[in-house]
Amino acid sequence: MDRPSLPAAGVENPDAAAAIASEPAAIASEPAESASEPAGDEPRRHRWLVFGIVSIALLMASIDQTIVATALNAIQRDLGAQLNWSGWTITIYALGQIIAMPLAGRLGDQFGRKRIFIGAAVLFTVASLACSLADNIYLLVVCRAFQALGGGAFMPTATGIVAEQFGRNRDRAVGMFTSIFPIGGILGPIVGGVIVTYWSWREIFLVNVPAGVLLIVLGARFIPRSVRTRGAHIDLVGAGLLALTILCGMFGISLLGSRGTEPTDPFFIAAEVLALVFGFVFIRHAHRAAAPFIPIRLLRGRGFGVMNAINLMYGAAVLGFGALVPLYAESRYGIQPLEAGTLLTARAVGMICVAGLAVFALRRTGYRSPMIGGILMVAGGMSVMALAPHGMTPYAWLAAAAGVTGIGMGLSIPASNNASLQLAPDQISAIAGLRGMFRQSGGIIAVSVTTTMLSHSANAGVAQAHTFVVFAALLVLIVPFTLMVPDHRGSW
Template sequence: MSRVESDQRIVGGRTSAAGPTPTDALPEVLPHRRLIFAIVSIALFMSSIDQTIVATALPAIEHDFSAHINWSGWTITIYALGQVMAMPLAGKISDQFGRKKVFLIAAVVFIAASLSCGFATNIQTLVVLRAVQAIGGGAFMPSATGIVSDHFGKDRDRALGMFSSIFPIGGIVGPIIGGAFVAAWSWRGIFLVNVPIGIVLIVLATIFIPRGVTRRTARTDLRGVLLLGLLILSAMFGITYLGSASVSLDSPVFLGSEAVALVAAWLFVRHSRTYPAPFIPFQLLRGRGFGTMNLINLLYGAAALGFGALVPLYAENRFGITALAAGTLLTARAVGMICVAALAVAALRRTGYQLPMIVGFVVVAGGLALMSTTPRGLTPYLWLAVAAAITGVGMGMSTPASNNASMQLAPDQVAAIAGLRGMFRQSGAIMAVSVTTTIVARSADPGIAQAHIFAAFAGLLILAIPLVFLVPDHRGSW
């Protein structure tokens, strides 16, 4: 059999004028494709769980370290920030040096940081280690996507599509696991549980994931990444510092931090306009289409995503609900989202983008408003569970539409747009958590203060609705 005939047999008769594909070069891995998918899925699952698992442990961490909630909240926000920074860099590096190598390095970093988090002795150390953990967790997605893309041939779209089901499942399982560890043992278990799973993951990946290929790519825009990181980090630090009761608005530390953030924002925009291959293309930051969607994603991230990390804290602070039960409230939200998301995706071609976004925002706002009020006729737990499920239904309606709304503006830059969307949403969530924990730390009644914040989030989503009418609405054209 000739080489061409062999290649055709391997990939279902498809050949490429540019030469063999990664799958052609590695025919022996095809029987192991399901195992490869399972291995990378374990990594993504661990990363997604760690986005929510800490939420139920915040009161326990705060108590053990005698830390204010505004500083212990950094264990959530720094993880989101680390992932925002790590994802684009890991994508570039995995193209240059190989997906398997980056995947294994990410696993080692994630597991080592998880082990260290489990033995942290103060809140400052834990926050730094969470940042390191986020670098490993953030690098999983681009390297895993590349591995699947390289080795699944014509089935890569289906395999990559299945990734979208992993993160909602992580959102369901994470809070429950976190609550269980806090109730039965210690918050340290939420980090230490990653270690044995991670060791098995590294062994399996070393044995069964092939080396793959490397590609020449444009130079990584490290300056752009660092400027964006400085912008978010300095703004977040200033807001958190304000959370101490003795700190006033004219504090030099607070004003200095926000001044650094403004300068970093100006330098970042200028850099994006002039650099040949910027971290974020400048044309994706402005205009009626992209500018509007970026603002919507920022507000959506603050109101819909940011509040999720705060629900268990609210349940424990205001109603005295146990950590385990508080964690299951996020499960109710995830279930509500999963129940309607598939239907919303199927209906998009008929509904367009605007209608599901508007209806979804209204439903999420309704759930937030319900959560902020005093329970009527139900136990506090059932009241919060119903409210959380309603917000999940609203997110299931609006998320698919908002995910796709800006894609048709530049179909040739889908990857960049997806990264930009995630960055604005995560940035909104980071700001929401930072501001909320700061207000809660200065409040005499944290539960009531958080209730008012949830009501403000609901108002924020309602105020975002007029922006939706500026989004180009395409029906039946994609």
């Protein structure tokens, strides 16, 4: 992708959805890769159609991240599996996404985002079909791993595609697009609950097949080719070292989520030591390689290094918190599972109401102000949720607190998604992949540590309330880091 120019602030509004219907649909038929490049930094004619196509992919991937949570008991009974192996259907999906995000971002920058996006759609669809046909838990876990690789590749490649399509308005488009991911994660448990209640756990995978086929057809037809970085090669050594670092670290942490596993367990210690060793070797290799898998400048410094730290802590507090809200409602207040799942809907409503406005205000507000305001609102909502209800039913109290956290997320997520992208607009996919990797890592760490604490507590509901206070404190600690984020106003 050509490096975009930096026009002055106050450019035209990107809302031009009517162009979808009025322009001819022949955008994918141009043979030359550079033929789809508009002059200068102009938004492209079919941008809203392409936006809709890649949004379907992102929504599918994010829903599948949490949709299995409601089907664990059904999977366990039907396949005769132990609970810890059933839980790996969730863990392996998160691990696969963590590996796929930076890998797909790098591949998309080098070999064309459309190719990687379509390939990811094919892999995701085939793996979903295989998951629905699995006859034992071990095969299901393996199929989920391949599904995660396809789903994880959607975010970085689709982010790059959106940035290419919207030209000078890419900042608003990226903020709007990446806000879809948490919405899908919120809808997952509700959709999964409905499907498992009226059909079976196999249909939660099978519904991806027709949607995936439609996505492949539309993507191949309408998504234009992008300019590739020619002459570059994939750093397989660096990719392998990064994968081993993440796998060892997350495997060790996931062990702590198993009942009876202590921090002194030799398997946990060995896994974490290996993660540190592989991580050290990866950083050493990134410094020395001519074309490293992840350029070291994307991992450190006032811009990228600070945002990586923020994304790790933000993922731990927000993603970990979201995954545990239904469990908290059930264990502390005895709220029924389906009703507890709708608490995440309250958070989604709050986020949707604010996110769109926050996207279009970014050029005036910059990144720091909405990040700080949103983070503090999320922390406040978490703290209220940890308190006993006052003058309201437990469900109404929790729903109101969840709504406040949603408003805070809607305010902070667009800014945090855009922060640092303008520092290297030619590597948007790689940066988006790293952002997802750090957030997912934080979420897995938070869930694993929290479930370990709950398994050893006498009163799980009260113990979980205490963890919400810890999550809120972690968010408050992020605020000083946001002051180090390179602020930016106007278009890129």
